[in-house]
Amino acid sequence: MTGLVSRRAVLIGAAAGVGAGLGGCNGLIPQAPPSNLYTLSPKTTFQAEMPRVDWQLVVEEPFAAGGLDTHRIAIMTNPYEIKYYADARWAERAPRMVQTLLVESFENTGRIVAVGRQSIGLRSDFNIKSELREFQAELSKGEIVPDIRVAINAKLIAQPNQQIVASASFERREKAAGPDMLSVVAAFDAALGYVMREIVQWTLLTARKTA
Numbered sequence: 001m002t003g004l005v006s007r008r009a010v011l012i013g014a015a016a017g018v019g020a021g022l023g024g025c026n027g028l029i030p031q032a033p034p035s036n037l038y039t040l041s042p043k044t045t046f047q048a049e050m051p052r053v054d055w056q057l058v059v060e061e062p063f064a065a066g067g068l069d070t071h072r073i074a075i076m077t078n079p080y081e082i083k084y085y086a087d088a089r090w091a092e093r094a095p096r097m098v099q100t101l102l103v104e105s106f107e108n109t110g111r112i113v114a115v116g117r118q119s120i121g122l123r124s125d126f127n128i129k130s131e132l133r134e135f136q137a138e139l140s141k142g143e144i145v146p147d148i149r150v151a152i153n154a155k156l157i158a159q160p161n162q163q164i165v166a167s168a169s170f171e172r173r174e175k176a177a178g179p180d181m182l183s184v185v186a187a188f189d190a191a192l193g194y195v196m197r198e199i200v201q202w203t204l205l206t207a208r209k210t211a
Contacts, residue, residue: 036181038073039091040189042104043197050201051208055125056114059102062095062152064132069095073184074136075146082136088181094135098152098192102128105196111204126165126207127157128199134171135192137184148174148187150195156206166206170195 068074071093072084090097099117106115116122134151151171158165172194176187 036088037091038088038181038185040097040101040185040192042101042108043193043200044105044108046109046197047201050109050111050204052111053204053208054113055207056122057106057112057203057207058116058118058122058124058127059099059106060118060127060129061099062130062132064095064135068132068135069093073188075139076136077139077141085137085181085184095132098132098135098196101192102196102199105200106203109200109204124159126203127159128154128203129157130154130199133169135188137176137188144179145176146179146184146187148176148184148191150188150191152195152199154199154202156203166202168202170198170202 067082070084071089071091073088073090074082074084076082092100103115103117106112114122118127131153132151133153134149137146137148139146149171150173151169153167153169155167156165157163172191174187174191174194177183
C-alpha cells in the first residue's frame with residue numbers, strides 16, 4: 001500500500017490541518033457547514049488471473065450505523081464516542097461514496113458484462129448487500145497521528161430468488177503519514193482501496209463458481 005492520495009483522492013476545498021480541526025478535541029462538530037470536501041478513488045489494479053464473467057451485478061448502497069451514515073469524517077478518541085473533524089467532510093455520505101467507488105472498481109476490471117446501482121433499474125444476476133462497519137480515524141491517547149480503520153461485511157445474493165451465495169468480512173488499518181487532513185484522507189484512500197480490491201476479487205471468483 002502507498003500512503004499517497006491517488007487519482008480522485010483530492011482536496012476539493014482548501015486543506016485543513018488536524019491541529020486546527022481537533023482543537024484539543026473541542027469543536028469537532030462544526031457550527032456551520034464545512035467548506036473543505038474530500039473524496040476517495042476507485043481501484044484500478046487487480047489480480048491478473050481474475051476471470052471474465054458473463055453476468056450482471058447490482059451494488060446496493062451499504063448499510064451504516066447512524067454515526068457513519070453521514071458526510072462528516074469520523075474520528076474516535078476512545079471506544080465509546082464518535083466525534084468528527086471540523087471544517088472537513090466527504091463529498092457524499094460515506095455509504096453512498098463507498099457504493100460509487102465499488103461500482104467504478106468493478107467497472108475498472110473490464111471483466112464483467114454490466115455493473116451498476118440498484119436505482120438504475122439494472123436487471124442483475126447477483127446483488128451485493130454490504131454493511132459499512134468501520135470507517136473512521138482512531139486516535140490513541142497521547143498520539144497526534146491517527147490510524148484509519150475500514151471494515152465492510154459483504155453478502156453475495158443470487159437473483160431472482162434472493163439466495164445468499166456467500167458472505168465475507170474485509171478489514172484494513174492504515175497509519176496516516178501525519179496529522180494533517182490530506183494525510184488522513186490519503187490513509188482512508190489506502191485502507192478503503194485495499195478493502196474494495198478484496199471485495200471485487202472475492203465477488204468475481206465466488207460468483208463464477210455458482211453462476
